[in-house]
Amino acid sequence: MFDFVIPFIILILVVVFIHEYGHYYFARKYGVGVSDFSIGFGKEIFGFNDKKGTRWKFCLIPLGGYVKFFGDRNVFSQAEQEELLKKYNKEDQKKLFVTKPLYQRTLIVAGGPLANFLLAIVIFSGIYMFVGKDFTPAKIEEVSIESPAEKAGLKKNDIITSIDGNKVQSILEVSMFINTGSSEKIEIKVLRNKNEITLFAKPNIVDGKDTFGNSIKKRIIGIKISPVNNEFNKQKLGPATAIYYSFKEIWFVIKTTMNFIGSLFQGKGDTSQLGGPIKIAKISGQVIEFGLLAFLSTVAYISISLGLINLFPIPLLDGGHLMFYFFEKILGRPLKQKTQEGFFRIGLFLLLSLMVFTTFNDLKDWGVF
Numbered sequence: 001m002f003d004f005v006i007p008f009i010i011l012i013l014v015v016v017f018i019h020e021y022g023h024y025y026f027a028r029k030y031g032v033g034v035s036d037f038s039i040g041f042g043k044e045i046f047g048f049n050d051k052k053g054t055r056w057k058f059c060l061i062p063l064g065g066y067v068k069f070f071g072d073r074n075v076f077s078q079a080e081q082e083e084l085l086k087k088y089n090k091e092d093q094k095k096l097f098v099t100k101p102l103y104q105r106t107l108i109v110a111g112g113p114l115a116n117f118l119l120a121i122v123i124f125s126g127i128y129m130f131v132g133k134d135f136t137p138a139k140i141e142e143v144s145i146e147s148p149a150e151k152a153g154l155k156k157n158d159i160i161t162s163i164d165g166n167k168v169q170s171i172l173e174v175s176m177f178i179n180t181g182s183s184e185k186i187e188i189k190v191l192r193n194k195n196e197i198t199l200f201a202k203p204n205i206v207d208g209k210d211t212f213g214n215s216i217k218k219r220i221i222g223i224k225i226s227p228v229n230n231e232f233n234k235q236k237l238g239p240a241t242a243i244y245y246s247f248k249e250i251w252f253v254i255k256t257t258m259n260f261i262g263s264l265f266q267g268k269g270d271t272s273q274l275g276g277p278i279k280i281a282k283i284s285g286q287v288i289e290f291g292l293l294a295f296l297s298t299v300a301y302i303s304i305s306l307g308l309i310n311l312f313p314i315p316l317l318d319g320g321h322l323m324f325y326f327f328e329k330i331l332g333r334p335l336k337q338k339t340q341e342g343f344f345r346i347g348l349f350l351l352l353s354l355m356v357f358t359t360f361n362d363l364k365d366w367g368v369f
Contacts, residue, residue, distance in 0.1 A: 188200070
């Protein structure tokens, strides 16, 4: 277990620092005072004050972070505007978050998730430019008898070109697209004798293991694939092309996540796949054994997930603040403080419930239950 601690702390420190720096950057850009920049919660372990009066600190519980703006009552940027204006002089009022125009507050709040997406772009682009991206076509080498693939009409030597609308550009993507799908039947397009054919396979759901030996539910259709002409094709990309494929990867993660959440609401998703900090710690420790590139890729994926989750319209998250700003734009005024506090209580309940559920899943995965 302790083998996971250092990789986990490094991963969390990176993605959380980048997220909070996104908020900090736009706050400074628009003249908002920042009193605290914290990595972690709880008791401060160490820290320092910069020339602008911001307290940069590391706290005991490294499971998040926050940027506290000048004049805020708490780390959730709650403050009654009328009370603040009475409390501070005109010079200090210019540094208050609540007095800034709506578009500036929106960018400050959205800056965290945007920074997470930017980090993923930098990591993916760097890998694609300096290491390369695989573009090996996927050829079906074998179709199991009585398998979903055989029933669907897939044949040996078919070249897979698309899965559930996702263009297959690498042999490495076949398993990923099949297992991240949520539809009852998988749409598979193959190239056969220079003709593209569309087929539908209903996958079998089986208990299996991932690359690290963790128990997961796998969707299988009964095929073995191999590179066309038994040759792998990895190409180093130019900056523009690398950035393009980085955006594609981010979009795929977002789309897959939203489809999974949709399947949960429909009662079709596997809730056992939901995990929290313990699962992330376990994965980070396992991934580091595969080398730096695998770890960096994991940092990118976790960063995307953190940015996306924070955009959910749940009070206490960045998306909750953005939801309030949407109402403010429609109503022409901010929501009353008591209304916001009511939403915050609901958000706190939802987040605590999710935390308890994912922690239970994590401990169950560890064999505690």
